[in-house]
Amino acid sequence: MRTASNRISPYLYLIPSLIFLVAFTYYPIFSSIYISLHEWNLFTREPLFVGFENYRLMADDPVFWRVVRNTLVYVAGTIPITMAIALILAILLNERLGWLRGVYRVTAFYPTMIPMAAAAMLWVWLLNPGIGLINHYLAELGVPRIEWLYDMNWALPAIMLTAIWKNFGYFMLIYLAGLQNLPGELYEAASLEGAGFGQKVWYITLPLLAPTSIFVLVVGVITSFNVFDLVHLMTQGGPGNRTNVMVYYIYQHAFRFADYGMGATLTVVFVAAILLVIVAIMGFMERRTYYEV
Amino acid sequence: MRSSPRTLHWALHRLGLNRLLLHMFLLVVATLTAAPYFWALSTSLKQRRDVFTAVPQWFPPSPTLQNYVDLFAMAPFGLFLINSILVVSGILVVQLITAPLAAYVFSRMRFPGSGFLFALFLIQMMMPIHAVVVPNYLTMNTLGLLDTRVAMMLPFWASGYAVFLLRQAFRQVPRDFEDAALIDGCSGLRFLWNVLIPLAKPTVIAFSLISVVTHWNDFLWPLIVTDTPGVRTLTIGLAMFVQQESGADWPVLMAGTIFVTMPLLILFLAFQRKFIESFMFAGLKG
Numbered sequence: 001m002r003t004a005s006n007r008i009s010p011y012l013y014l015i016p017s018l019i020f021l022v023a024f025t026y027y028p029i030f031s032s033i034y035i036s037l038h039e040w041n042l043f044t045r046e047p048l049f050v051g052f053e054n055y056r057l058m059a060d061d062p063v064f065w066r067v068v069r070n071t072l073v074y075v076a077g078t079i080p081i082t083m084a085i086a087l088i089l090a091i092l093l094n095e096r097l098g099w100l101r102g103v104y105r106v107t108a109f110y111p112t113m114i115p116m117a118a119a120a121m122l123w124v125w126l127l128n129p130g131i132g133l134i135n136h137y138l139a140e141l142g143v144p145r146i147e148w149l150y151d152m153n154w155a156l157p158a159i160m161l162t163a164i165w166k167n168f169g170y171f172m173l174i175y176l177a178g179l180q181n182l183p184g185e186l187y188e189a190a191s192l193e194g195a196g197f198g199q200k201v202w203y204i205t206l207p208l209l210a211p212t213s214i215f216v217l218v219v220g221v222i223t224s225f226n227v228f229d230l231v232h233l234m235t236q237g238g239p240g241n242r243t244n245v246m247v248y249y250i251y252q253h254a255f256r257f258a259d260y261g262m263g264a265t266l267t268v269v270f271v272a273a274i275l276l277v278i279v280a281i282m283g284f285m286e287r288r289t290y291y292e293v
Numbered sequence: 294m295r296s297s298p299r300t301l302h303w304a305l306h307r308l309g310l311n312r313l314l315l316h317m318f319l320l321v322v323a324t325l326t327a328a329p330y331f332w333a334l335s336t337s338l339k340q341r342r343d344v345f346t347a348v349p350q351w352f353p354p355s356p357t358l359q360n361y362v363d364l365f366a367m368a369p370f371g372l373f374l375i376n377s378i379l380v381v382s383g384i385l386v387v388q389l390i391t392a393p394l395a396a397y398v399f400s401r402m403r404f405p406g407s408g409f410l411f412a413l414f415l416i417q418m419m420m421p422i423h424a425v426v427v428p429n430y431l432t433m434n435t436l437g438l439l440d441t442r443v444a445m446m447l448p449f450w451a452s453g454y455a456v457f458l459l460r461q462a463f464r465q466v467p468r469d470f471e472d473a474a475l476i477d478g479c480s481g482l483r484f485l486w487n488v489l490i491p492l493a494k495p496t497v498i499a500f501s502l503i504s505v506v507t508h509w510n511d512f513l514w515p516l517i518v519t520d521t522p523g524v525r526t527l528t529i530g531l532a533m534f535v536q537q538e539s540g541a542d543w544p545v546l547m548a549g550t551i552f553v554t555m556p557l558l559i560l561f562l563a564f565q566r567k568f569i570e571s572f573m574f575a576g577l578k579g
Contacts, residue, residue, distance in 0.1 A: 007404070010398045010407070017395040017456065019451070021417055021451040024432070024451075025417045028425035028427075031432075092315060095312075108322070108326055110558065113561045117532055131344075173569065180573075225421075226423040228513045255430075271420070274419075
């Protein structure tokens, strides 16, 4: 049965995917590295080889370090909070709740269905300093007016709040899926031993959900490293670069300043960082996870 | 006077105090989550004079659709809607051709380099398109595809995620099926089309829904490669409209925002169970 066509066919079936995979995922990585070694902007007719000059310029630029900091604050701030809310709600929704469970699930999940761009607009309106709903209710509680997206210190937290609202429902759903796969016998045994709700959560649910948490963490970290839409629509990186994040900074250089050399340099650094984070999370969790579901 | 504590006592007894507290907590969370959208919807149905009031009006006192009429007069949102539909279905249709072919190979065949090639797909699954928009933009420029709908679709025509999900599903199909099919003269592509894909239907549906939601919501890539309203999708149309308005015509801005979200939300509410199952299922497999 083994004929020549049998031996070639696997590659034939892969070709359609591989064309696009290579052209838009792998070629760009190498071409970024190549372009990053060149000066290529509005003032250069053609890419001009400059070695590591772009990398030196990047490292000397205080804005770059501000952007790195903002991105890390955004990731480190949104992911743990989003995961905690998602986990708590998933555990609660896994209780017997009757028909209301469906209502809770839909209300938590609907923000996943709307574009980030639309979410940004909803919150720009809510956070409007003068006539926004949030400042109105805060004023009733006696809190002085906050300028939110126009305030150096509040702008990034305001964007983070929007991201948490947008994402917790999706994380919650993944946790719910994880919970449904946990073995019921363990809980029965624990009940027989007289374990309470809290003990069951702490000693059974949380450890068994570790693989789910890793999945949520990886997805969460990668998507939040890539935050762009919110920044573009809510603050344009301002005020004073306080909300400028990595992808927005790349966008600014390449598409606002038409500086492809620097855009590519930042791309290389960014891709390297993402790959590093993925490997780090995987490696760290590998050692800490004792349970397989 | 004494009936109300007694009713409460009865309710507590009936439900259990814990359960009642649980429901109260969840209702608060649900209300807070729903409020931003409800507020925008309400704003979009208000007349201008009802927007700027000292006390927030949660329900429009005299509801109107005028803001939506104005919206359509100011920017071609109908065209944006058609573009979104074209781009999203153009991506999905090609993904549903390329991905099963690759998944079939990885689930059923052994050949030199299969491990390496599969790794290429897995890494793509984690590598976000956002990271490489600059070189991809330059590629589109070279191909002369800037400002076209095709440019918005091309980078997504290979999906590591779809290949991964489908491979898992195809592997569940027992070998015997393939042997039996072979005896009937059904092999290769025909086996894939007639046996594997129908058996993997839940995965195909789950992936399709996720793909549609993801690309309906795409922003950065379409923003970069489009230049004229004729090809813009809803999300980009909204962003441009916001910039063009720049002022504070909140009822119309909210009408635009609501319009952009409506198609998917209506689908979601109509096929809730399928959507939620699909997103759960995909999370589980990942």
